[in-house]
Amino acid sequence: MVICKTVADLRAYLSSRPRGPRLGFIPTMGALHDGHASLIREAKAGGRFTVCSVFVNPTQFNDPADFQKYPKTIESDILLLEQAGVDVLFLPSVSEIYPTGVVLTKHYDLGYLETVLEGAYRPGHFQGVCQVVERLLRIVQPDDLYMGQKDYQQCMVIRRLIELEQLPVVLVVCPIRREADGLAMSSRNLRLDAVHREGATAIYEALEMIRRRVSEVLAAPLGSAPARRGSGAAPEAAAAPLAPITAEARASLEAKGFRVDYVEIADGTTLQLLESWDGRAPAVALIAAFWGEVRLIDNEVLAPKRSS
Template identity: 35%
Template sequence: MHIIKTTDTLFKRIQFFKNKQKILGLVPTMGNLHEGHIKLILLAQKYVDIIIVSLFINPMQFNNELDFKKYPKTFYKDCEILKKLKIDILFAPKISEMYPNGTKMNTYIQVPKLSEIIEGKSRPGHFTGVTTIVGKLFNLIQPNFSFFGEKDYQQLLIIKTFVKELNYSVKIISLPTVRLKNGLAFSSRNRNLKNQELQKAPFLYQVIKQTINKIIQNNGKNLHKIINFSKISLIKKGFLIDIFDVYNAKTLDNFSKEQKKNILLASVWLGKTRLIDNKKFIL
């Protein structure tokens, strides 16, 4: 495994593999690797010759300075995991390497509408930070494939949109959300949960599944009543709700019975930790 920290060195290494006509795959991460990341890398191994994992805690996608500083940093542990998986390149640049003029003066990529609704409304500028860094990584590495989890569903849809509209040649491959046996989605933020909160956290996915079952049983009728009942259940359990609603899975427009493919998106606070989850369903 080559650990690369500068864009110049990365470029030379990428050109070496391209000259050998190798198929390249990128798995972008912010580190603090967990089972979800591992499954993404194992998926990548089925598609590509060379796997590049990026590890960069991107300040541009944090709209809270404290949240950025608190984000868990486990570089040496991450390296051990990646060595065991036998990836080819770990790209771990400093902030100054990716944003030489600072994040405020950096050219950015923004996807209209999709970046401004739902999660984007709660976290202004977040998705612009995501698309900008992912676009920079795509330009630097020029991967044939890039791999993302479906837990961050809105993010995935936004990335697919800018890839299509800006004519990137990379193919996006997504992996269904990886979960613990109790249903809790793997997330780097789970380590911030206290023991009591960790016991409560799986209740979110239970409620998501129950809500979808009720919506299907009612054929989409009484939607607001069903959603509100679920929200009350979560609040009683100690969750603070930011987002808990049903949307069109393709466009993230508001739910409509005419659309068969739908998704329930949830974003909640449990103590000081923000948890996101989702589940798709067909009506």
């Protein structure tokens, strides 16, 4: 594995590589785990020449203390990347990515995506994400960009960024990797002490409860839901009212000591928050909550009903 610490060195090395395999890029902020390794495996399985970056981006932290506390484990990160077979590690300094200073220099029109969920609770966060990802993409110039579904909204934001800037890259979203007890793998898990680590699985359990409750409603016999008022149409298939379900999940987390930012179910394509769901279009349940001092996020895609 080659390590490049400057843009000039990285570009020089990449320009000298033989033409052939597509270039796959995995941007990270370090504190790597098997979730990151799964992105690398996906890229390698597709025959990609792989570049991985480790850069803790200061412009996406709306809380400076959170930036200072972000885990930094570069020695173990390098070992994981070597074992995963990464071709190039890009390990830049802050001044290398922000040569004119750590400031937001442009505004990205993210529309509705920036107003809900993470956008509402972390103002400015996605502007910082877009800035650093655009800069990294223009430096690396990959064919394919690999990201994890755990950051569901972020993946949608990056897809919007690619469209806005007309970047010639394909976004590949890979499934969430979980620990044996269901906890979504995350760099922030390193900040959990033993007691909080054990209790953190409650978020996954709440997502599973949501999935079960929604499935129970959708399994109701056809015709159990009324037709739209004044339509004269036949009764529709059952639709799940979502507010009682998300309220139950929130209450279960709060009873265990979590400080909940949100428990929501949204359209899987637009992220519009849903009041009910008939199981026909993709949907996703999303949770963000503080467990002690650590803010954890997770999500679960709700599979549409199969047509009979």
